[in-house]
Amino acid sequence: MVGLNFRTAPVEVREKVSFSGEQARQAAEELRSRGILEETLVLSTCNRSEVYGVHANANHESAGALSSFLSSFHHVLPDQLNPSLYHNYDHDAVRHLFRVSAGLESMLLGEAEILGQVRDAYLRAHEDHVTGPVLNRLFQGALEIGKRVRAETELGTRPMGVASAGMKLAERIFGKLSDRSALVLGAGTISEQVVSQLRDRKIKNLYLMNRSREKAEEFARQYDGQVLEWGEWDASLKFPDVVVSAVGVQDFLVTKPMIERAMASRGNRALFLMDLGMPRNVDPAVAELYNVYLYSMEDLTEIVKQNRDARQSEVPKAESLVEDHVAKFISWQASVELTGVLETLRGSLKQRRVNFLQERLAGMNHFSAEDRERIGVMMDELIEQLLLHPAERLRAEKELRRKIQNVEAIRDLYLSDREKP
Amino acid sequence: MNHTFVILTVLAYVLSMGLYMGFLYSGKEITGRLATVLMFLGLACHYVALLGRARATHSVPYHDLQGSMSLFGWLLAVTYLCLEIYHRQRTVGAFVVPIILAFFLAASFAPDHPAPPTQAHGVIFALHVTLSILAYAGFALSCVLSLMFLAEQRLLRIRKVNEVVWRLPSLELLERMSQTSVLVGLATIGVGTALGFLAVDRQAGQHWYFDPKYIVTLVVLALYAIYVRLARTAAWRGARASRLCVFNFILVVLSFTVVNLYFSAHHKYF
Numbered sequence A: 001m002v003g004l005n006f007r008t009a010p011v012e013v014r015e016k017v018s019f020s021g022e023q024a025r026q027a028a029e030e031l032r033s034r035g036i037l038e039e040t041l042v043l044s045t046c047n048r049s050e051v052y053g054v055h056a057n058a059n060h061e062s063a064g065a066l067s068s069f070l071s072s073f074h075h076v077l078p079d080q081l082n083p084s085l086y087h088n089y090d091h092d093a094v095r096h097l098f099r100v101s102a103g104l105e106s107m108l109l110g111e112a113e114i115l116g117q118v119r120d121a122y123l124r125a126h127e128d129h130v131t132g133p134v135l136n137r138l139f140q141g142a143l144e145i146g147k148r149v150r151a152e153t154e155l156g157t158r159p160m161g162v163a164s165a166g167m168k169l170a171e172r173i174f175g176k177l178s179d180r181s182a183l184v185l186g187a188g189t190i191s192e193q194v195v196s197q198l199r200d201r202k203i204k205n206l207y208l209m210n211r212s213r214e215k216a217e218e219f220a221r222q223y224d225g226q227v228l229e230w231g232e233w234d235a236s237l238k239f240p241d242v243v244v245s246a247v248g249v250q251d252f253l254v255t256k257p258m259i260e261r262a263m264a265s266r267g268n269r270a271l272f273l274m275d276l277g278m279p280r281n282v283d284p285a286v287a288e289l290y291n292v293y294l295y296s297m298e299d300l301t302e303i304v305k306q307n308r309d310a311r312q313s314e315v316p317k318a319e320s321l322v323e324d325h326v327a328k329f330i331s332w333q334a335s336v337e338l339t340g341v342l343e344t345l346r347g348s349l350k351q352r353r354v355n356f357l358q359e360r361l362a363g364m365n366h367f368s369a370e371d372r373e374r375i376g377v378m379m380d381e382l383i384e385q386l387l388l389h390p391a392e393r394l395r396a397e398k399e400l401r402r403k404i405q406n407v408e409a410i411r412d413l414y415l416s417d418r419e420k421p
Numbered sequence B: 001m002n003h004t005f006v007i008l009t010v011l012a013y014v015l016s017m018g019l020y021m022g023f024l025y026s027g028k029e030i031t032g033r034l035a036t037v038l039m040f041l042g043l044a045c046h047y048v049a050l051l052g053r054a055r056a057t058h059s060v061p062y063h064d065l066q067g068s069m070s071l072f073g074w075l076l077a078v079t080y081l082c083l084e085i086y087h088r089q090r091t092v093g094a095f096v097v098p099i100i101l102a103f104f105l106a107a108s109f110a111p112d113h114p115a116p117p118t119q120a121h122g123v124i125f126a127l128h129v130t131l132s133i134l135a136y137a138g139f140a141l142s143c144v145l146s147l148m149f150l151a152e153q154r155l156l157r158i159r160k161v162n163e164v165v166w167r168l169p170s171l172e173l174l175e176r177m178s179q180t181s182v183l184v185g186l187a188t189i190g191v192g193t194a195l196g197f198l199a200v201d202r203q204a205g206q207h208w209y210f211d212p213k214y215i216v217t218l219v220v221l222a223l224y225a226i227y228v229r230l231a232r233t234a235a236w237r238g239a240r241a242s243r244l245c246v247f248n249f250i251l252v253v254l255s256f257t258v259v260n261l262y263f264s265a266h267h268k269y270f
Helices: A011-016 A021-033 A060-073 A078-084 A090-102 A113-127 A133-152 A162-174 A189-200 A213-223 A256-265 A284-288 A297-313 A315-360 A369-396 A398-403 A407-414 B002-026 B029-057 B065-087 B093-109 B123-157 B163-167 B171-202 B212-230 B239-263
Strands: A002-005 A039-044 A048-054 A181-185 A205-209 A242-245 A271-275 A292-296
Touching (some): A002 A011, A002 A060, A011 A078, A021 A048, A021 A060, A021 A113, A039 A113, A039 A133, A048 A060, A048 A090, A048 A133, A060 A078, A090 A113, A090 A133, A090 A315, A133 A315, A162 A271, A162 A292, A162 A297, A162 B123, A162 B163, A162 B171, A181 A189, A189 A213, A189 A242, A205 A213, A256 A271, A284 A292, A292 A297, A297 A315, A315 A369, B002 B029, B002 B093, B002 B163, B029 B065, B029 B093, B065 B171, B093 B123, B123 B163, B123 B239, B171 B212, B171 B239
Parallel strands (some): A181 A205, A181 A242, A242 A271, A271 A292
Antiparallel strands (some): A002 A048, A039 A048
């Protein structure tokens, strides 16, 4: 595996080495056709670009070829690209992918989006037939660990951004937001984040209000909202269940008498106010009113901090699950490779048996052709018996497969006369 | 045999309670599912224990205090499980199962306190008692849900969002669940009370008599009806309605204890 991510490369380099869906397809094809890799898969997100591959003789040289390929494919000078690249082989590559899928390598620890991105990358590569048995198994394992970590740990459950924390709090009060209304004051970056979160939760009615009506209308077009006239507070505060304010003002924009009137006209229906303005937009005295919930930027930041700490405390649990899955993959890989070694060994022993008999029986003319054939059959039986027992144990004993991690050593030990790469 | 099922019931409820609490703390789906499975097992064993009690006393299980408490616990468990399945919400279990367990333990290990034989019997009477106890179970559940609402609302208002708050049901759902439980209680106590009058009417030679329980039951009925109405109005929805629900249940407890034991001649234990 060769790649770069937000830790190793600045955004300018990441942008250059990013793959679109079509580019990922094209790169995978080229890597296979040029013989650099036998199986291949490109994983590209806004924070990482990684190429996973399988080659019979994978080594530092093939990794170098992969780095050169990336450089030429994206027209980036090797000197510019190479310092940002990392290379992982064998078990380290497996562990890396599983950690990525679990969200342990994400910028926002435990975020769920990466699992979908891994799934999409795998499905695309699988449809294009550029993966094989190893990558299929590897990515299926990655998806499995991703789901498991999210189901069995708290890594992905708590909101990590101020906007999403606010939305989660609104859900604590109203349940699903799909049949609720929201009013967003302001049209800046923070408002946009909130609106995006509200749309993700399929908010029923989205009202927008901004001092510049033009900007509000542009915003409304983008997010399918409805623009309300700036300053018409009594009419505007009557319907929404969630009010988010992120406006740059010196005095309180939303005052207690304003909300008192609104609560009276809305029949005291619960109102959730998110004050994301700095300085504050909503008078803190509003929180004293019946059925009103007020959270300021400071409150939400504190919640996010608590959540971040809680997520961090889940990391060892998630890492332990990742290690379980890495061990499972290694065990599977060992069994596949060892089965291959045993097959090769069987072929080699049979060939040696033929040569051995020809050599030893050359001067023994008292053996008939039938006898010679019978001796050959008996020796074949002995070879089968000798190989059958380890093969069966290998199939049955997981622990044995786990122990035999260096298949290459076994291959060298028994098949030392094979061609070295 | 009965003793075995009492032990099995206690065991299942204790394990279920532990798992429900674990689920509330960890949020692990598997823990929640196991809690529900054990709750079902507890319910089945509890049922057999109730049958055993009825056989041993050659009577229905609610003719003494212990039997009534045990039946109340069982019906509370049934009501809770129906609510859990209907609303797909398990976190409430951590607060309800301890009550079920407490009633079952009190019923199983309290000294016997047999009631004087009652003249009333028959299917209508049995339904009257069962429905009345089911109503108490519904009201108890709504009280627990209202208390949960008040606690969660308080935490959200003072912005103390701890781990448990993220896992509790939303305030809106707690309100709905509480209202559902009250509606179950209202419907069953309404039908149960009507059947009670019918049972008295059908008894040969039985004359109508005054029982303070009638008044208290009608007051409880009226107060819960008011709760259902007010909980949907502007001024009362939310915390005020929940406080009223808790207040109503305090009246139910008074009716179940003080009124039954000291004022009512015919409703000693239900």
